[in-house]
Amino acid sequence: MKEISIFIFILLLTLGCKHQDDNKVTIATAANMQFVMKEITTSFTKKTRIPCDVVISSSGKITAQIREGAPYDIFISADTKYPEALYTSGFTTKAPEIYAYGKLVLWSASEDIKPTIEVLTDHKISYIAIANPKTAPYGEATISVLKHVGIYDRVIDKLVYGESISQTNQFIISGAAEIGFTAKSVVLSPQMKGKGNWVAIDGGSYMPIAQGAVVVKKDSVTEAALKFYEFLFSHESKEILENFGYLVTIK
Numbered sequence: 059m060k061e062i063s064i065f066i067f068i069l070l071l072t073l074g075c076k077h078q079d080d081n082k083v084t085i086a087t088a089a090n091m092q093f094v095m096k097e098i099t100t101s102f103t104k105k106t107r108i109p110c111d112v113v114i115s116s117s118g119k120i121t122a123q124i125r126e127g128a129p130y131d132i133f134i135s136a137d138t139k140y141p142e143a144l145y146t147s148g149f150t151t152k153a154p155e156i157y158a159y160g161k162l163v164l165w166s167a168s169e170d171i172k173p174t175i176e177v178l179t180d181h182k183i184s185y186i187a188i189a190n191p192k193t194a195p196y197g198e199a200t201i202s203v204l205k206h207v208g209i210y211d212r213v214i215d216k217l218v219y220g221e222s223i224s225q226t227n228q229f230i231i232s233g234a235a236e237i238g239f240t241a242k243s244v245v246l247s248p249q250m251k252g253k254g255n256w257v258a259i260d261g262g263s264y265m266p267i268a269q270g271a272v273v274v275k276k277d278s279v280t281e282a283a284l285k286f287y288e289f290l291f292s293h294e295s296k297e298i299l300e301n302f303g304y305l306v307t308i309k
Contacts, residue, residue: 087133088115117137117140125149132286133271134290150274164257
């Protein structure tokens with residue numbers, strides 16, 4: 059009888075833990091969304107009482123992790139290429155949908171440096187921080203900008219690569235790089251607003267950064283995950299994205 063009671067207790071505990079897991083959303087998000095995602099998940103949890111765990115990395119690294127079986131419910135990318143590749147390979151429930159368009163800025167933490175494209179070739183600039191173009195869409199967009207304005211070959215030896223926008227920001231804030239390219243959402247965030255100087259990059263010098271999201275395919279996709287995905291495209295979420303400098307379509 060004692061053994062049966064212990065078995066029932068363990069079974070109920072296991073089912074209880076599973077229920078808790080089913081009522082939680084694990085979101086893997088590109089680093090450019092780090093600050094805005096905090097506000098979106100806070101609003102979502104306040105509205106639904108569903109808690110969220112957020113994992114931050116580059117879109118390329120998250121894609122590799124999902125292919126290796128990482129237990130993510132939602133993937134919020136900095137582009138559509140990576141989630142589209144996952145969809146084509148059967149790792150998502152459907153094709154990615156664009157939730158916002160990101161913008162690129164040139165940013166310096168130094169009050170003595172006025173960010174301009176022209177200053178990048180100046181001798182006083184030794185290091186230019188950018189996200190790794192092989193794994194981070196914002197890094198890829200940066201390379202496009204440098205080639206578009208015709209200075210890529212002149213500054214290539216100054217480039218220092220962050221694994222993601224998050225590490226790129228650290229290079230800029232710490233002064234390890236005098237200047238760097240990052241997402242507009244970063245410099246508009248409460249955590250970074252007012253630090254240093256920044257200037258928006260001409261949108262005509264790089265392809266629009268269309269950012270897509272997908273629900274990761276699992277044996278059983280939870281209702282909580284589907285609720286968050288729906289919320290991401292809601293009017294409330296889009297207003298938050300717009301406040302962080304993203305281009306969205308608000309009906």
